Amino acid sequence: MKNKYSNLSNFSSILAAASGLCLFAAGFTARGQLSSTNLPPEQNFFQSVGNYFTSANTNYTWAGNTLEVAVGADYMSSVNWANYIEAQFDTGRFGIGAKVRNAGIAGTVDSAEATIGYSLIEFYSIKLEAGIDGGYDLDRNAAIFEPRLTLRDKLTPNTFLGVSLSLPMWVNGKPMNNVPDIGIETGFTY
Numbered sequence: 001m002k003n004k005y006s007n008l009s010n011f012s013s014i015l016a017a018a019s020g021l022c023l024f025a026a027g028f029t030a031r032g033q034l035s036s037t038n039l040p041p042e043q044n045f046f047q048s049v050g051n052y053f054t055s056a057n058t059n060y061t062w063a064g065n066t067l068e069v070a071v072g073a074d075y076m077s078s079v080n081w082a083n084y085i086e087a088q089f090d091t092g093r094f095g096i097g098a099k100v101r102n103a104g105i106a107g108t109v110d111s112a113e114a115t116i117g118y119s120l121i122e123f124y125s126i127k128l129e130a131g132i133d134g135g136y137d138l139d140r141n142a143a144i145f146e147p148r149l150t151l152r153d154k155l156t157p158n159t160f161l162g163v164s165l166s167l168p169m170w171v172n173g174k175p176m177n178n179v180p181d182i183g184i185e186t187g188f189t190y
Contacts, residue, residue, distance in 0.1 A: 052153060052161075056124035060154040063122070065090055065189040070162065072185025074101075082110050084183070093119040099133055111137040111144055125154040133166070142172035146181070159188050 043051070068088045075081050083104065088097030095117045101110040117131030133146040148166030155161060164183040169176060 056126045057154065058124045060125040060157055061122075062119070062125075062127045062154070062189075067190040068095070068097075068160075068187060069190075070160075070185040070187030072162070072164075072183050072187075074164065074166075074181050074183030076168070076179055076181045083107075084185075086115065086185075086187075088115060088117070093122070095119070095129070095131070099135075108138075110139050111135055113144065113146065117148075117150070127152045127160075137168075137170060140170050140172060142170040145169045145171065148181075154189075158190065159186070161186050 066089065068086075068090065070086045070088075071084070072086075073081055073083050080103070082101040084099055084101045086097060086099040088095040095115070097115045097117075099113045099115050101112075102108060103110055113133040113135030115131055115133045117129045119127055119129050121128040127150075129150045129152070131148050131150065133144075133148060135144055136142075137144040146166045146168045148164055150162055150164040152160045152162035162183075162185045164181075164185065166181045166183070167177065168181055
């Protein structure tokens, strides 16, 4: 039997993903009016994203941040979209925190995890973090272990956009998962 909230949950997930993409796109500088001799080369969306995450803004830095809070959506191929909220306390290059995934905005909780991470690269506005998340997945009734990489870039001194790649593994006797989880997020630092 179909849950009476499933259509709302699907719509909420799509809305959250679309909002994330809009926030992601808002991070790019709009082209001003330039003379024809000063026009930069045309770029497609993927080139713009690549440039955003591979160029550092020297006005912003991750040094001195003690708290990061992110909201986002992640997708595992052929499984589902999930929204999440994550909070992380930073002590130098190390971070510890918590992450909760849910099905749709204000939907049922899918999983709760503790997180630990280490910043491999902190170059002005760019931060690449390797981490391990572990907790319990309520949908599968199993413990979950999730190694991940997260790339974040600051938009302002206290806000950022990020993308993540992880490989969730459930401890319930089934074969190992080989489907990565891809996420997009936005958040703030303090």
